[in-house]
Amino acid sequence: MNANTLSHRPHLLGPTLLAFMLLGCGASKIEPVEIFPEDNCAQCRMAVSEVQFASEIIDMHGEVYKFDDLGCMLKFRNKRSDLKINATFLKDYETKEWIPYERAVIVKTGIETPMGSGKVAFANQARAKAIQSRYPASEQHADGCSHACCQ
Secondary structure, eight states: OOOOHHHHHHGGGGHHHHHHHHOOOOOOOOOOOOOOOTOOOTTTTOOOOEEEEEEEEEETTOOOEEEEEEEHHHHHHHHOOOOEOOOOOOOOTOOOOOGGGGGGGEEOOOOOOOOOEEEEEOOOOHHHHHHHSSSSSTTTOSOOOOOOOGO
């Protein structure tokens, strides 16, 4: 269909333009939101100060919930079953790069995390196992945040 055809058939102009607009409007890729010094954890309200332990949830409305400890994020997900999650991102413990929750390997370790969960994320299974072996979890680390503010 060329411009001449459309000018002689005005009834085709609207549907044709709509089709082009819809083709150009593919689903946009959800990207993680950076952590800023003033950000607080959505679960425990502590500052998100150590980015290697950070995570975030982006809901279907674009609202971002940031967390200072993977234990906090996991507790938040469990208690907010009404939340329509669009994406979840975690920081890789070593590289501090964002990784999608679905591709992350989360291990419980003896590493001191902000709220004491000991849980850290990796993009690589081998690195996760190596760190978990190097820093085995102790009995003091509960499943999730061990502080009273998270209970």
